[in-house]
Amino acid sequence: xxxxxxxxxxxxxxxxxxxxxxxxxxxxxxxxxxxxxxxxxxxxxxxxxxxxxxxxxxxxxxxxxxxxxxxxxxxxxxxxxxxxxxxxxxxxxxxxxxxxxxxxxxxxxxxxxxxxxxxxxxxxxxxxxxxxxxxxxxxxxxxxxxxxxxxxxxxxxxxxxxxxxxxxxxxxxxxxxxxxxxxxxxxxxxxxxxxxxxxxxxxxxxxxxxxxxxxxxxxxxxxxxxxxxxxxxxxxxxxxxxxxxxxxxxxxxxxxxxxxxxxxxxxxxxxxxxxxxxxxxxxxxxxxxxxxxxxxxxxxxxxxxxxxxxxxxxxxxxxxxxxxxxxxxxxxxxxxxxxxxxxxxxxxxxxxxxxxxxxxxxxxxxxxxxxxxxxxxxxxxxxxxxxxxxxxxxxxxxxxxxxxxxxxxxxxxxxxxxxxxxxxxxxxxxxxxxxxxxxxxxxxxxxxxxxxxxxxxxxxxxxxxxxxxxxxxxxxxxxxxxxx
Numbered sequence: 001x002x003x004x005x006x007x008x009x010x011x012x013x014x015x016x017x018x019x020x021x022x023x024x025x026x027x028x029x030x031x032x033x034x035x036x037x038x039x040x041x042x043x044x045x046x047x048x049x050x051x052x053x054x055x056x057x058x059x060x061x062x063x064x065x066x067x068x069x070x071x072x073x074x075x076x077x078x079x080x081x082x083x084x085x086x087x088x089x090x091x092x093x094x095x096x097x098x099x100x101x102x103x104x105x106x107x108x109x110x111x112x113x114x115x116x117x118x119x120x121x122x123x124x125x126x127x128x129x130x131x132x133x134x135x136x137x138x139x140x141x142x143x144x145x146x147x148x149x150x151x152x153x154x155x156x157x158x159x160x161x162x163x164x165x166x167x168x169x170x171x172x173x174x175x176x177x178x179x180x181x182x183x184x185x186x187x188x189x190x191x192x193x194x195x196x197x198x199x200x201x202x203x204x205x206x207x208x209x210x211x212x213x214x215x216x217x218x219x220x221x222x223x224x225x226x227x228x229x230x231x232x233x234x235x236x237x238x239x240x241x242x243x244x245x246x247x248x249x250x251x252x253x254x255x256x257x258x259x260x261x262x263x264x265x266x267x268x269x270x271x272x273x274x275x276x277x278x279x280x281x282x283x284x285x286x287x288x289x290x291x292x293x294x295x296x297x298x299x300x301x302x303x304x305x306x307x308x309x310x311x312x313x314x315x316x317x318x319x320x321x322x323x324x325x326x327x328x329x330x331x332x333x334x335x336x337x338x339x340x341x342x343x344x345x346x347x348x349x350x351x352x353x354x355x356x357x358x359x360x361x362x363x364x365x366x367x368x369x370x371x372x373x374x375x376x377x378x379x380x381x382x383x384x385x386x387x388x389x390x391x392x393x394x395x396x397x398x399x400x401x402x403x404x405x406x407x408x409x410x411x412x413x414x415x416x417x418x419x420x421x422x423x424x425x426x427x428x429x430x431x432x433x434x435x436x437x438x439x440x441x442x443x444x445x446x447x448x449x450x451x452x453x454x455x456x457x458x459x460x461x462x463x464x465x466x467x468x469x470x471x472x473x474x475x476x477x478x479x480x481x482x483x484x
Contacts, residue, residue: 159208409437
């Protein structure tokens, strides 16, 4: 791989015992212009820790197989601790990537030390407006990209107002202020984030329609604003199902928003294709809509893509769903790479970064025989730990156990495991099987983990990503690579 002038400077600094990458202000202007990434796609697998990534690889392609992220040529490990906790939540984790600032858990893209003030609730159980004390908005990568004239896009299969996507475009002292985050997307409206420019986001796809909809229409908005109607009046094209999504013309002159569920979208394996497009379809469409900005005559684009339901399945200790969602995220990444290779052969002007915001407590147990990928007739990594002769390994009480388990979760056996029926592959490969946990939590409340996460990168400036870095450092490296 050719070392660029900037990458050479990084290598020289590292050899001299200095791990710092020179900031953009110290790089000659001609170097920045020649080497900056005109287009940036940031992939975030929510909760996609190393164990989940490994299990998904085996599930999808076997022990010796590969996921798309495995083929990205540059890599790093990322430390994810937040400002006030060893184990981060999604708000602090994504906000660190987007702003370069360590956040307290629960805070969305604010200045250092901003407290997470839990908002009260109204009579309908909705979060009330809460003002931050002593905090101010921290500039995000999308806002920097807008200053440079780049087009902006966000794609997720959670609510577009959830912590991860909101950290890319919004600011708030608490992640639950989702109606506030929705208002930040409406150009010219009350609560709009002016740092997104007069136009706002060019593309946004995901769930969360209830946060744009007034109470009277079954939504969550106490101010009775119909934000989608407001956006449509300003020229936004609005999609509400797969048919209207597919009908969106590839016209970069009009921004587009698609909201395909009241809150989060459904797992890929259970979604109705007539109602909800896949993460891959949304990613392809977003790139198609942003593509006119990608060429030499355009200012480029910055696209954030979140595979958010990986996290949801892990919190529920539904390993099968989590691995399916990781594969869905993998498919979206592969589709993006193929699209960008067509638009920008060799990714000479495009940076693609893929990582996770935090880990979970999923673990791989025992000394099982190699399983190969999961198929309708082979449980693979979802099955029981087995000996070389195929017989199940047994615990101290003579009971079989699964390859995948969790440190925390809802399914912890009361008393000895021998008091329960023996597990079988048929039982543990069901869609709704909750893997056993060491520590019992309430239903659906498996916790995040604190292990470092993996980062892969390809394209312009990808060589900057190496070693073990803090999550706030990712912001600086993307900023430098894109010349923001």
